[in-house]
Amino acid sequence: MDAATLDPQTLIPFFAPRGVALIGASANPRKLGHAIWRNLTQSGYAGPVYPVNPRYQTLGGMPCYADVSTVPDPVDLAVIILPAPHTPAAVEACGQRGLKAAVIISGGFKEVGPEGAALEAECVALARRYGLRLMGPNGIGTVDLTTGLNTTFLRGLPEPGRIAFVSQSGAVCGGVVDYARGQQLGFSHLVSLGNEADVTETDLLAYLADAPQAGVIAAYVEAIADGRRFMQVARQITPAKPIVLLKAGQTEAGDRAVSSHTGSLAGAHAAYSAACAQSGVIEAGTVGQLLDIARGLTCPVLPAGSRVAIVTNAGGPAVLAADSLARSGLSLPELVAETQAALRGKLVPSAQVFNPVDMLGGAEPADYAFAVQTALTDQAVEAVVAIHVPQALVKPAAVAAALAEVADGAAKPLLVCLMGDDSMVEARRLLHQQRVPVYTFPEVVGPVLQAMNRYRAWRESAPEGLPALRVDTAAAAALLPAQAGPLAEAAARPVLAAYGLPLIPAEVARTPAAAAQAAARLGFPVALKIVSPDIIHKSEAGGITLNLSDAAAVEAAFRQLRQAAAAAQPQARLTGALVQPMAPPGPEIIIGLRRDPQFGPLLMVGLGGIYVELLTDVAFRVAPVSRTEARAMLAETRAGRLLAGLRGQPAADREAVVDALLRLGQLALDFPQIAEVEINPLRVLPQGQGALALDARIILE
């Protein structure tokens, strides 16, 4: 990909072209070429639209062009809806005519097999030759709600608003639009990327970063081809504009479903989550959550912290909101005395004024305005959730108007829950237009405020450079064999040592007597482990003996190990035994890395020993990480809590773990042939005393 294709300016013609040609325009209402024609001409786009189809002289009362070469100026964009085999010629014609961009709606390309993939590659090659950007194929096009350009065949559009929606699935895009219309959800852009033959999701992010109408970017993604570029671009955008992302195929089954449908290799979900966390991208778990969080982020202010007040006209929904907030790590502080007094002074006597503030069923719009305004000024409160349940005698739209007025210019966010559907349409529209996030059920507010709060924390976090580590790259390079395969502990240790990873001392001994001598040097008691390039799982081969307290025991154990290993793996080459002193006691964790096809090296930390399998207590990050990121990944695991010291136990040396993670990350960056490293267990000593890798292996690819 050359520099020109990375320039977000090249995407302008997809949204604000000076003119549009529809190649494959149709007068037949049962054809997509007709529906697109309708949308191009009837959605408010002010520029000229030219139908192209050799079968018509005119279309909709306009001259129809036989070929794009005859279309007059100005024209920047083509929308192509032709059978796949005819598409490359159309792309070439667009290039020759000097167009800047083409949206290919047609399917029949990579998604249907090798023949389609060849056609798609041909289109891309032609587009590159002429400097034409391509969107699709196999997408449903684009809508710019500001310029009115609509290249889709969708029936009906949502209201204009501040959410830019980018989707790798045209169907999800269409479904979201249909849903959004019933929810009064407003959008600035709708983009369906199809097969991403040229323009990718990351290109779109870069473009939308500079689009003023797009206040929030919401993306539905099935696979990201260039994970590291995605992270780089996202990191540039998120300090100023939030990105919410739903990755489909989060489970193995979902992943398989993706593969069968787009043919692209979806990365493991852990890598996506790590990449999002490291680039300030907010991850959503479902379509509902994607839209809920995007709606929340249309709010002009973010919460300064996690303390929330609830103002309601009904107790039950407030309980549900409180549950939701607590589950998402937010708290419900008691309001300060002055706030309570102020509320008590104006609300009905039986109202609750602690938190939730329950104004009871008779609450009028003025009560909402007063109570929310009062709660917003409480110093213990960083966000307010107002809940309105339909009442016979109160108009929701009037409540909404009162709330929108209070929210306008407020320094803290107000979220509103209107529990209902039928009677809430007008109120919902009004609040959303005024950038007050509005929801149906109270259970939604927790995840939304959590996302808003985390995003605020991300924006506040200072950028941090990567740590300088003293490592011996040359030594490691000399130690790494050329061929792929596993390096067992004895072979892996020197490589890890060259990168300063903390290893338990050890010597390789070739005879029982040498082992006993080594044990004496290292200090009893010792452990003995079989050394063989062919044995990776030593304990399963009977290749480990612990707690040997004298020379005789070491010699006997040496012989026994060889016998056991020979019995377990008769073909294994046995080159000796590793002698290690028994480590001081301490909690055990696992650290490691594996290489992800989309994002590159992925660092891992979690509880060690048998708990690796019993729990799924593991955090991941894409390497390299800063010291703060390494601390954060440890802190989000139970291993981190264990090391912090449970029940008054002394804290273990967490900084030694952080340092080890940084060194592993550096190793992975310096040697792309390292596919996997696992240090398990890493015994962590008391604070200030470091850590010791008691076992380790490396896999080369």
Added chain:
Amino acid sequence: MDAATLDPQTLIPFFAPRGVALIGASANPRKLGHAIWRNLTQSGYAGPVYPVNPRYQTLGGMPCYADVSTVPDPVDLAVIILPAPHTPAAVEACGQRGLKAAVIISGGFKEVGPEGAALEAECVALARRYGLRLMGPNGIGTVDLTTGLNTTFLRGLPEPGRIAFVSQSGAVCGGVVDYARGQQLGFSHLVSLGNEADVTETDLLAYLADAPQAGVIAAYVEAIADGRRFMQVARQITPAKPIVLLKAGQTEAGDRAVSSHTGSLAGAHAAYSAACAQSGVIEAGTVGQLLDIARGLTCPVLPAGSRVAIVTNAGGPAVLAADSLARSGLSLPELVAETQAALRGKLVPSAQVFNPVDMLGGAEPADYAFAVQTALTDQAVEAVVAIHVPQALVKPAAVAAALAEVADGAAKPLLVCLMGDDSMVEARRLLHQQRVPVYTFPEVVGPVLQAMNRYRAWRESAPEGLPALRVDTAAAAALLPAQAGPLAEAAARPVLAAYGLPLIPAEVARTPAAAAQAAARLGFPVALKIVSPDIIHKSEAGGITLNLSDAAAVEAAFRQLRQAAAAAQPQARLTGALVQPMAPPGPEIIIGLRRDPQFGPLLMVGLGGIYVELLTDVAFRVAPVSRTEARAMLAETRAGRLLAGLRGQPAADREAVVDALLRLGQLALDFPQIAEVEINPLRVLPQGQGALALDARIILE
């Protein structure tokens, strides 16, 4: 509560009265007494409705009665909307007039404080005297969509259907109704229970069990007063009719919000979850999920297992559905070869026929009918999810009609996802009316099918008696002191021994020499633990020494323990030391019980040692439990997986844990004064070798 108040027949007048008096009827459109009058007379109820208000001669052209005593026959039910202080007199008048039931809509009772509580108690006492059942106060009444009786002031009603909705919050009921109208969700009954002065949620369950129109009971609950009766009633209902329950106040914050709003003591959520699991009640986490699952259970058939096929016109939503299914423990089997061949024979060539079956965007209603029918007959498939995303050229209502026809009479459930809102109204209504569960977003199907599948398993599970255990109740009774407080290990052990709990052998020694002699009898190495009625946390008081291998070490340790304990707790009475042999190695778990205010004794099992705090790996059940339930509770924890044997480790004696749980449950039932028991750790030995309680304590109340 006497037998009459437990008779569900007494609730019939709330839903099908022969006549209704509205006490507090009003001609003023700004009064609730007007809105209720409108609903009573305009919702289709066929019986007579009598307005009662001394201020009017007539109301709405009908004679208005000054007092309920003058209302003519037939009349069974009164709806009372008067200020709280006037309500007891009205209740008494209803009783004297011979009415059977009264719905008190008015607030101002228990929920506002002691004065209101006194008024409420007065109403209940009067109602009991006259054999009148009361619903409320502080609720919004009832709707029976079959008889047309509507005692609420709600504007508008949902469509008639098969879901009975019972709510302890009037606001949640009102919000759900408003929402349901926009979603074409159909109900048989709507009941708002208010303060439950007389009629409780459990009474309603018993009534709805016999109501043929109620196919599914959905309940929103803030607190259940009589947990054990709830379980008993639910167990009778769920084999024939599903109950879905949302308990508000699932978190501590939510719980506090409940307390401040109803004044009732909400039980810990673990007890609710256990009670639901043990009575076949399906628990929902949110309002959305409550309605989604209830919708699912309107389906006439349940899945026979967890294998699901997806049929779709778009790949992206199928991936989201696959993710949702996998997260909920369901699987996506590959369709059998015949099915694939059949699909390939009729669908477009580029369609995917494995699973998901992706028919691509052009799929017509006939394609849906064919593909879903074909998938339903596949022997590898136990349920089908059909997804339809709006397309320019296909009518959703036609797809819905085709799907409803296929679902009609099918032996396996079909769930449908119509991704959109605006264009899906007609299709959604049609499917719901035909008892085909229908949803907006694909992410919903996993939790719904999981709930349907679990409910099917519950219905299939054979009822199992409680095990007969040999326990020495008299001995335990003699050992338990009369006063409340903790029993430390030495005092707790004999009680537990009387109930056959497996204890590590031990002797109490009062002197160093006696300790050494005991150690010799028990066998070295031993552990020594301080014995003091005042020391519960022995290790924190320095009161435990492990691995003492000879008499001298035991004597020295005895002295040291006493010193350390005296230093840590100078006031503690030190009566000696407990001498125990060191136990054989094995995994450690925790078992225990605590008494829940609503549900009684709650058994607990989970990972032991430091992992109790580090993980929240604990399962609960309400005692008594059957052997199968005890096995199930162990199996749902990671402790269960650990005991099953990780990485080829031998399995531990899980039946010994099950037996210990049963014995703990029996102990709790026999001695209500036992508030808590904790056995931590319980060392579990290899299969067939039992388990050993290494430490234990009891708390008496």
